[in-house]
Amino acid sequence: MKKILALTFLLSAMCAVAQPKVVAHRGYWKTDGSAQNSITALKKANQIKAWGSEFDVSQTADGVLVVNHDATIGPDKILIEGAKYDDIKDITLANGEKVPTLEQYLKAAKKCKNVRLVLEVKPHTTSEKNIKATRDAMAMVKKMGLAKKTEYISFASVVCDEVLKVDPKAKVAFLGSSMSAQAVKDRGYTGVDFLYTMFINNPNLVKQCHDLGLTVNVWTVDKDDLIRKMIEQGVDYITTNVPERTEELIKEAYTK
Numbered sequence: 733m734k735k736i737l738a739l740t741f742l743l744s745a746m747c748a749v750a751q752p753k754v755v756a757h758r759g760y761w762k763t764d765g766s767a768q769n770s771i772t773a774l775k776k777a778n779q780i781k782a783w784g785s786e787f788d789v790s791q792t793a794d795g796v797l798v799v800n801h802d803a804t805i806g807p808d809k810i811l812i813e814g815a816k817y818d819d820i821k822d823i824t825l826a827n828g829e830k831v832p833t834l835e836q837y838l839k840a841a842k843k844c845k846n847v848r849l850v851l852e853v854k855p856h857t858t859s860e861k862n863i864k865a866t867r868d869a870m871a872m873v874k875k876m877g878l879a880k881k882t883e884y885i886s887f888a889s890v891v892c893d894e895v896l897k898v899d900p901k902a903k904v905a906f907l908g909s910s911m912s913a914q915a916v917k918d919r920g921y922t923g924v925d926f927l928y929t930m931f932i933n934n935p936n937l938v939k940q941c942h943d944l945g946l947t948v949n950v951w952t953v954d955k956d957d958l959i960r961k962m963i964e965q966g967v968d969y970i971t972t973n974v975p976e977r978t979e980e981l982i983k984e985a986y987t988k
């Protein structure tokens with residue numbers, strides 16, 4: 733009896749490990765009162781108990797880190813890295829919230845006990861700016877006591893390199909398609925975070941990454957058939973604009 737119980741426990745633990753984790757892309761924003769990269773979207777990702785909430789970070793010319801997807805912001809398309817914070821601080825998101833600073837965002841994150849943070853440092857126009865934005869973002873994460881629940885992603889290899897220089901134990905995944913899984917491993921990153929077409933075009937890619945000890949995140953997966961395909965392929969994280977539906981499909985796949 734004890735052996736059977738132990739075996740059942742082991743099998744359920746294995747299944748739990750194998751299930752993909754859901755990352756709400758730019759927070760959970762496709763729901764009432766929310767907006768991409770808003771503090772509300774973070775809170776809503778926490779409410780639905782998404783594994784993680786992804787968000788984008790850029791730095792203004794006077795050194796303030798803000799949460800926003802594009803390099804530009806507002807109706808006048810002000811370039812964030814060229815602007816003073818004062819010039820953009822009153823710009824509102826689609827839900828009426830003001831553009832959050834990273835500090836405001838992380839303060840809210842401290843109260844969100846369920847959700848982990850997937851912090852994307854957006855590419856700035858120079859390596860120096862990328863390095864400064866990465867260092868400053870990581871320092872703020874540390875100051876807020878959130879280092880253990882934050883992972884990093886970026887299209888800029890200089891950002892990923894800097895994450896590991898600052899904290900060799902940090903988790904960091906490369907977003908671009910310009911590097912092979914082997915190259916990602918060789919640079920010391922802990923995972924890949926690739927566009928879904930890369931996995932469709934190469935069904936062995938997940939295994940190749942896993943054989944190298946890399947975690948596999950896929951973006952941005954919103955359609956049922958694609959979500960099912962990524963679950964079947966055995967990815968570790970699914971980054972999606974429909975986190976609740978993705979959770980449902982994962983549950984469905986694992987209770988078959």
Ligand code: MG
Nearest residue numbers: 786787788852
């Ligand atoms: Mg992003």
